[in-house]
Amino acid sequence: MPSPIAPLSRAVGSLLDRSRRHFERARSRSGAVAIGLVLLVTVSTVGGIAALGAAFDATIDREVTVDNPDRPPEATCEAFGDDDSLVGERCDRPKRVDVDVGEELRSATGDYVAYGLFGVPIWWGIFALVLHGGARLAGGSGSVGDSFVIAAWAILPEIVRLGAGVAAVWYALSTAAVDGATIEAIANEIVAAIEAMQAPLLAASAVVIAVQWVIVVGGLEAAHDLDRGTAGAVAGAFAVLAFLLAAV
Known part of the structure; x- marks a missing residue:
C-alpha cells in the first residue's frame, strides 16, 4: 500500500532538486548577483518601513x-x-x-529606516558566516563566498514576509476601534489589534521559512557538496531557530 505521505515527499524532493540545480549554475553563484539580492531586500525593507508608517497614518x-x-x-x-x-x-x-497620533507614529516609524539600510547587510553577513561554520562542521567543502551567496538567496523570501506583515498591520488597524483618550490607551489598542493577527503572521512566517529551508538545502548540496540528509539537518537547525524567533 502506497504511503500517504509519498506525494508530499516527491513534491519536496522535486523542489530540492530544482534548488540544487539552481545553485549549480555559475550565474546563480555570482557574487554580483548576491550583492544585488541583498540590495533588493534592503530597499524593500526600507519601503516596508515607510509603508508601515503610512498604514499608521491612514488608519489611525x-x-x-x-x-x-x-x-x-x-x-x-x-x-x-x-x-x-x-x-x-x-x-x-x-x-x-x-x-x-497617526502622524506621530508615521514619524516615529521613520526612525527605523536606518535598520533597513544597515541591518539587512549586517544580518546577511552574520547569517552567512554562521551558515558557513555549520556547513564546515558538517563536512562541507565550499568557500565562504559560496555561503554568502546561499545566504543572499535565502533572505530574498523575507520580502514576502515583510509584505504580509505590513498588510496584516494595515488590515488589523483599519478594522479595529482605536479611540483611546491618551497615548498609552491608544498604544494598548494598537498592540491588541496587531496581536489578533499573530496566527496568520506566524503562518506566513512558516511558509517563508520553509522556502528558505529549500533554498539553503539546495545551496549546501551544490556548493558545499553535502548529501541531502546532512544539508537538510544543517538547514533545519536554522529553520527551527528562525521559527522560534518568529513565534516569540
Missing part, C-alpha cells in the same frame, strides 16, 4: 492632548521665563498641544 484618525515637547520644564520657565532669551520665548509656548 485620532488626536490627543500631550505635554508640549518644545516647551521647557515648568521649573525652568519659573526661573527664566521672564528673560528676554530663547528660553523665555519657548516658555511662552502652550503647556499642552494636540497631536495627530
Whole structure:
C-alpha cells in the first residue's frame, strides 16, 4: 500500500532538486548577483518601513492632548521665563498641544529606516558566516563566498514576509476601534489589534521559512557538496531557530 505521505515527499524532493540545480549554475553563484539580492531586500525593507508608517497614518484618525515637547520644564520657565532669551520665548509656548497620533507614529516609524539600510547587510553577513561554520562542521567543502551567496538567496523570501506583515498591520488597524483618550490607551489598542493577527503572521512566517529551508538545502548540496540528509539537518537547525524567533 502506497504511503500517504509519498506525494508530499516527491513534491519536496522535486523542489530540492530544482534548488540544487539552481545553485549549480555559475550565474546563480555570482557574487554580483548576491550583492544585488541583498540590495533588493534592503530597499524593500526600507519601503516596508515607510509603508508601515503610512498604514499608521491612514488608519489611525485620532488626536490627543500631550505635554508640549518644545516647551521647557515648568521649573525652568519659573526661573527664566521672564528673560528676554530663547528660553523665555519657548516658555511662552502652550503647556499642552494636540497631536495627530497617526502622524506621530508615521514619524516615529521613520526612525527605523536606518535598520533597513544597515541591518539587512549586517544580518546577511552574520547569517552567512554562521551558515558557513555549520556547513564546515558538517563536512562541507565550499568557500565562504559560496555561503554568502546561499545566504543572499535565502533572505530574498523575507520580502514576502515583510509584505504580509505590513498588510496584516494595515488590515488589523483599519478594522479595529482605536479611540483611546491618551497615548498609552491608544498604544494598548494598537498592540491588541496587531496581536489578533499573530496566527496568520506566524503562518506566513512558516511558509517563508520553509522556502528558505529549500533554498539553503539546495545551496549546501551544490556548493558545499553535502548529501541531502546532512544539508537538510544543517538547514533545519536554522529553520527551527528562525521559527522560534518568529513565534516569540
